Amino acid sequence: MLNDVASVTLSTALSALAARQRVSANNIANLETPNFRAGQVSFEDNLRRAVEAGEPAQAAVTLTTSTAPAGINGNNVSLDTETLIDQKTALQYRLLSGAMSSKFGLIDTVLKG
Amino acid sequence: MTLSAIGAISAALPSFTPRTSDVTGLDGPGPAAASTSSGFAAMLEKGITAVESAQSKADGLAVHAATGDLTDIHDYTIAATQAALVTQLATTIRTKGVDAFNQIMGMQA
Amino acid sequence: MSIFSAISTSGTGLSTFRTWIDVIANNMANLNTVKPTSEPAFQAQYVQAQDIAGRADGIGAGVGITALPASSAEGRLSYQPNNPLADAKGYVRLPDIDMAEQMGNLIMAQRAFQANAAVVDRARDTYLDAINIGKNR
Numbered sequence: 545m546l547n548d549v550a551s552v553t554l555s556t557a558l559s560a561l562a563a564r565q566r567v568s569a570n571n572i573a574n575l576e577t578p579n580f581r582a583g584q585v586s587f588e589d590n591l592r593r594a595v596e597a598g599e600p601a602q603a604a605v606t607l608t609t610s611t612a613p614a615g616i617n618g619n620n621v622s623l624d625t626e627t628l629i630d631q632k633t634a635l636q637y638r639l640l641s642g643a644m645s646s647k648f649g650l651i652d653t654v655l656k657g
Numbered sequence: 658m659t660l661s662a663i664g665a666i667s668a669a670l671p672s673f674t675p676r677t678s679d680v681t682g683l684d685g686p687g688p689a690a691a692s693t694s695s696g697f698a699a700m701l702e703k704g705i706t707a708v709e710s711a712q713s714k715a716d717g718l719a720v721h722a723a724t725g726d727l728t729d730i731h732d733y734t735i736a737a738t739q740a741a742l743v744t745q746l747a748t749t750i751r752t753k754g755v756d757a758f759n760q761i762m763g764m765q766a
Numbered sequence: 767m768s769i770f771s772a773i774s775t776s777g778t779g780l781s782t783f784r785t786w787i788d789v790i791a792n793n794m795a796n797l798n799t800v801k802p803t804s805e806p807a808f809q810a811q812y813v814q815a816q817d818i819a820g821r822a823d824g825i826g827a828g829v830g831i832t833a834l835p836a837s838s839a840e841g842r843l844s845y846q847p848n849n850p851l852a853d854a855k856g857y858v859r860l861p862d863i864d865m866a867e868q869m870g871n872l873i874m875a876q877r878a879f880q881a882n883a884a885v886v887d888r889a890r891d892t893y894l895d896a897i898n899i900g901k902n903r
Contacts, residue, residue: 548716549716549720550716550717550719550720553719553720553723553724554719554720554723556723557723557724588724588725588726588768591723591724592724592726595720595724600720622781622784624777624780624781624784625777625781628773628774628776628777628780628886631773631886631890632769632770632773632774635770635773635890635893635894635897636722636725636769636770638894638897639722639730639733639897640719640722640723642734642737642897642901643719643722643723643733643737646715646737646740646741646900647716647719649741650712650740650741650744653741653744653745653748654744654748657748657749657751657752722769725768725769726768726769727769728768728769728771729896730769730893730896730897731896731899734896734897734898734899734900735899735900737900738899738900741900
């Protein structure tokens with residue numbers, strides 16, 4: 545049940561967003577750590593291609609290191625960028641989990657009449 | 658503002674209502690009952706098509722939201738709400754139809 | 767143009783104005799940086815920004831820093847014979863930084879940062895409202 549393209553895409557994206565939240569939290573925690581380089585999670589392009597290929601579960605979530613210029617202590621975490629990533633990720637997580645709930649809701653409606 | 662998918666179902670409703678009155682008004686010649694069942698079946702089919710199209714529209718937008726390509730969030734949330742409402746409407750009509758059938762069966766027994 | 771584009775657009779503003787504040791901080795820190803007359807003075811930096819095009823519907827995608835132009839290397843000469851960096855005539859080179867101008871820029875940069883942060887907040891509330899459509903049935 546619920547193994548259609550939309551449901552699998554949603555659950556894949558939710559996992560990726562959770563990973564992005566963890567990485568963002570780690571970046572903010574290391575705001576002042578010397579020589580720390582910010583991590584970045586990307587999955588959107590992979591997921592888009594995977595959906596087009598009809599295999600959304602196969603979409604890879606990649607973790608890369610930010611190439612942004614570093615400060616005096618060799619750290620390149622930008623607090624404003626991280627805060628925005630955090631906010632956007634939280635919003636998208638909320639949107640997608642709501643989408644998942646509404647798909648469950650449809651089944652619930654049909655079952656209970 | 659129009660809910661097009663709901664409109665598709667409700668468009669079928671007026672043609673249904675006069676026929677039920679036909680049934681209650683008549684002492685049951687066969688052809689009238691037959692046309693009623695085909696009318697209800699057609700309406701249900703039309704309703705299911707509307708449900709399917711509303712759900713697939715919402716699914717498509719949900720995939721766009723997942724891949725980060727959804728520009729207008731409300732496009733998805735409105736489509737999802739429409740899909741939920743159309744599904745509820747179709748389920749209600751199905752339940753009522755089955756109830757009516759059961760009632761008619763009970764009358765024969 | 768992708769999801770939550772208003773937040774991304776304001777984000778470019780936040781980064782730009784934060785960089786501007788960083789640049790002003792550096793200029794202010796070097797307000798009294800003395801150089802011998804044989805060397806160029808500390809050069810105050812300015813921020814050159816440009817709008818980012820790139821959305822299909824014609825709405826701009828924010829702002830980006832294109833260059834950090836430096837002010838004149840000539841600076842101003844100051845007579846400080848006791849300064850170890852002074853030349854034979856007793857002159858040293860000081861940067862030509864107008865503190866009032868820098869302070870004015872600092873206030874502008876700070877207010878602009880706050881304005882962009884406010885846009886992020888409002889945009890977030892708006893997106894939340896859009897997400898909650900149909901939830902309170």
